[in-house]
Amino acid sequence: MKDFLKKTILTGIGIASLTGEKIKEIGKKIAEESKMSEEEGEKFVDEILKQSEKTKKNIEKKVDEYVKKSLDKLDIPNQDKVEKLEKRINKLEKKLKEITTKDE
Numbered sequence: 001m002k003d004f005l006k007k008t009i010l011t012g013i014g015i016a017s018l019t020g021e022k023i024k025e026i027g028k029k030i031a032e033e034s035k036m037s038e039e040e041g042e043k044f045v046d047e048i049l050k051q052s053e054k055t056k057k058n059i060e061k062k063v064d065e066y067v068k069k070s071l072d073k074l075d076i077p078n079q080d081k082v083e084k085l086e087k088r089i090n091k092l093e094k095k096l097k098e099i100t101t102k103d104e
Helices: 002-012 020-033 038-074 079-103
Strands: none
């Protein structure tokens, strides 16, 4: 029953979008309703919080990967490419200035 409740909580209510306080509140309520001891209830809430963080990190990673792939497909330069181009332009401007001042 406890495992079923844990799985239901983690998958059914979109745990990744909940705040830590809301997760604690829901976890405590479920622990009370399922007549867990105080220690079991605390472990249950801690487990939910850990799983929530893990899920959030996984979602962030997936979103980052998706955005990166989308930008790569569109051939939009990322920050690193822009910085490299700026450095290259600065070097070329400096060389051009040196050349033009020599000719004067």
